[in-house]
Amino acid sequence: MVVKIIYTCNFLPGKQQEYLEWAQKAVPIFLAPEELKKMSAYQNWLGHSTPMRWVEFEFEDMKAYQKYWAREEIIKVSAEWASITTNQEAKILLLVYQNSREDPSTCWGDESCYVFTFTVVPNT
Numbered sequence: 001m002v003v004k005i006i007y008t009c010n011f012l013p014g015k016q017q018e019y020l021e022w023a024q025k026a027v028p029i030f031l032a033p034e035e036l037k038k039m040s041a042y043q044n045w046l047g048h049s050t051p052m053r054w055v056e057f058e059f060e061d062m063k064a065y066q067k068y069w070a071r072e073e074i075i076k077v078s079a080e081w082a083s084i085t086t087n088q089e090a091k092i093l094l095l096v097y098q099n100s101r102e103d104p105s106t107c108w109g110d111e112s113c114y115v116f117t118f119t120v121v122p123n124t
């Protein structure tokens with residue numbers, strides 16, 4: 001099982017540069033714990049369309065996810081994140097179909113190919 005947590009949020013009005021400066025300091029903190037398998041950040045290509053930022057965290061399983069988010073340094077940096085953004089949103093997604101050129105096998109509702117994906121809403 002792979003667990004993906006996706007945070008979506010907007011910069012506070014006029015605070016995009018402050019957010020980006022904070023992110024440069026926060027990313028190494030988020031990446032440090034061994035439980036995190038992968039982290040990706042995306043900015044909405046359409047400029048100021050909402051949400052402006054998507055951040056994806058990937059873990060091997062729920063145990064790794066729980067251990068990661070219980071760490072004091074992650075709790076602290078997550079609280080900072082929530083204080084400098086707005087419109088945080090949570091979604092729970094479940095992979096029900098997958099196919100690629102590299103792996104032409106398909107997945108239709110087979111539990112072996114589900115990816116449990118969800119987001120956690122920071123305090124707003």
